[in-house]
Amino acid sequence: MNLREAVNKFPLFKSLIDDLQLAYNVSRDMLYASCFLSDKKLLEDEYYNVSEMLKLIKKDSSIASTLHVKLCKLRDIRGSLANLSNYRTLDDIELFEIKSFSINIEELRKLCKTHRIKVVDIPDLSPVIKTLDPDNTSIPMFYVYDSYSSELAAIRKKIKKANTDEDKELAENLRFEAEKLEDEVRFKLSETLREHSANIQKAVFAIANLEILLAKAVQAFDLNLCCPTIDDNKIEYKQLFNPVIAASLQKMSKKFQPIDIILYKSPCLITGANMSGKTVILKTIALAQYLSQFGFFVPAKSAEICLVDEILTSVTDDQDELKGLSSFAAEVLNVNNIIKAVKSKKIILALVDELAGTTNPIEGTAIVNALLKILDLHSTCSIVTTHYSDVDYPVRRLRVKGLREITDGVKITRSNIGDFIDYSLIEVDKSDVPHEALRIMEILGCDEEFLSYAKEAEKDKV
Template sequence: MCINKAIQFCDFKSFYDKYKPLTPYGYAHKESMPFYKQADDLDAIHQSVDTWINFINEHQNSTLKVVHHLSRIDKLNTLDKKDYDIADLQLIKKFLIHTKAIEQYLPIDIAKSASIAFQTHSLLNILMPDDDKTESFHLSSAFDPQLQKVREQICQADQTINNLRIEAHKQLLDKLGFDFSNRDFILVDKKQLPANGSPLLLAELYDSKLIKLRVAFDKTYMDAQMLKEQLLNEESEIEKRVLKSISEAVRKQAPQLLKDIDTITQLDVHLAMAQLSVQLQLLKPNYRAETIVVDEGIYYPLFERHQQKDLRYTPLRASFGSNAILLSGSNMGGKTVLFKTIAFLQLLTQMGFRVPAQAYATKLFDEIQVLGTTDKAAIEGLSSFGQEIHQLSAGLTKGQSRLLLVDELAKTTNATEAKAILVAVLKFISQQPLITGFFSTHFINIPHLDGVIKYRMRGLDKEAFQRHCHEQTSDINDKIRQINAYMQYELKPDEGVNHSHDALTIANMLGLQAEIIDYANDYLDK
């Protein structure tokens, strides 16, 4: 998939898990992680999600009912078969019961706007001729008059057999004192048997002392049993005929059933998207822009971790008026978080979701590629630099639109050549309208390049830190909290002059020995 590495890079699945379709069909759609590249596809999704957001806000009780019925739907067995068994029909009936119930809870305007119209209600009537509204399915006598008749005859035969059994048991009890009530056989001592046996009993040795006795039913009883067997065989043949008739009705409506499955999938998926949008107050992105603009954009996985640790979170505000963007700044200054925010918002946009931002404007890309992070699919025989250049070359191939996020290009080679490669790649991308590239770097004094915009992270507010923090803490979490509190996670234009020594200040805050900090400062002064 063209987005796998981006998904891993920005921990997208930790947010994606909040999206919860309820049916097996919605879940399968979720697992496929569709990535849309056409604005018209996204327009259709957002139009439907808008409808469901209105439904959630205006019909809360009905929403709960719809959610309940969605949760009761199971996956149907294959419809591509000649004959359906009881299990198949039970699943189909259950599906139809809940789709019909869902439709009944939808106002006409909502159903029309979301294109909800199930085609197979007539099939439900076929599957429940006795108006049995339970989820289970059985071949009711109401399916066929002959089935009803033969089952009545079976009941009569059962009653006759039962009466004959009771009469035989009564005779044995009265004449011989043997009680066969609710038993098929009894065990008695040999001495209890009549000397000449009895025509009412069938006896066989059980062990050295006991005899196993069964009732010797007469011809009337045996004829009744034979009649019942014949009736049961007749019932089985009628049931087969009824199943074939029902199967034929299902086969005729299988295309409509498949359409209804598509409808319930769309309903389930878009309702889940709408619920997530309402829950997190997400807003619709603009995916028809020329360049990327972010207003109060939130990278949700980090935002949640900050909330758990009571850390300040700074949303991203930036307007990138070019397709070639260079970002510089110290470590822990927010460059990687900015990249992850862009990747996160772009994935949400192209998977049809609203976004956690006051505004997000972008264009649609065929691929999102992340370079500079650990790649498990390394090519044997290539160094880290070789791997990186191989990935970069693939990412710069003409013909497809791509969003590239590149962290410190060529960082494993010497600084002079790495800087030259970075400048050359930026110049190349500025001339490729289908590619939008974000690059981070520690290099300073990158020359001006037409079509390339350069930004810096504002970095550490040293004055505020020195004004308020007079004691060092030993706890690493407190150190991170301090850095977070005084780090300005904001962008400013990079004018090419770097007087910041944020890295040394951060190293000092993290506990690097003071002597080393002093040596480093002396070196910089010289």
């Protein structure tokens, strides 16, 4: 899977990627084409490079904008390079582009040298500049300079004279000759440049890589992300948070409560009342996993991650209505995908939200038990959230703490209810699903008659 597919699958990830500052076209293309990595060495190299850039930004925050300004000036010369390697003679516009690109690259290379940026190896393009700047002006402009050919220079002088003498025919004929000579020069220049084309190509990718690393570091700096370490057996986040949700909460002057969580190579059942943030936990874990395996830093105080081949989810708000599937059918298909992957010995992270939540509790409980069993038998790192209290397959269980003890005199309303929910996870022995749905409905201001009927019915059952 490449990053483009991942962002299309997962909107939260997309919004983080869209916020990255990438001025150079090639950087964006390269980032979107980058792969979901499960190679420890490659990822660790990437993390190292991002942390080197981050160190630099922390030391001097102006470096990011200095680099950005330089990167904005870069042209996408991939078309010209393709023409060059296809043995075409470049025209003035293409030669200009390569020249101005090379001058900018040299500036960037010097800048990297002064700031001791060693994460990318930018090749020396001064031979290219020398070829395209025979007069040593170092100004990014181009034409077939007189100094390329003394013959051409002589003809140009004659053209000037013909123009002053207003001898139009002579000027025209001379121009024809001059154009022929110019073409010869362009042919020679293209030949020379072809020798350097591998280096120019290398510079294009080095610079794009530099910008990607810079963008990742700036993101880590802005959002306070941490460098993950890679573990073979577990996923462990301290103070995991969701930067996208945190940002939108902050606009309403609210705070995202970070959580701590450990996952082993086995299923983990999470229970919790409504509104206790179970879905957000799943989505945040998926986000962190995507970020880390695409070489980004992750939203937590500390993070140990276990590499997987694929992240598979079943989250109920998938837009499957459009495909004509009922919510249950969509869910079944997603879960079946997970089982298929597990059975094919793929290493996956499976995240299943409210499994069979829309069906009746007896069958629902049975389905949850069955999935847990399969995930357990295949030692799959996974989370299943549920409402059902009778799930008895022996797995590790976590519960969202839920509503806090409320001190007298404090009124909970729809707008501040979030403040009274403790989103942290605690390890529990048996499913003790909290019965807080009616309480929460009450706080949300549900119709009283409706509530009283519900309460009566619940009492009868108990």
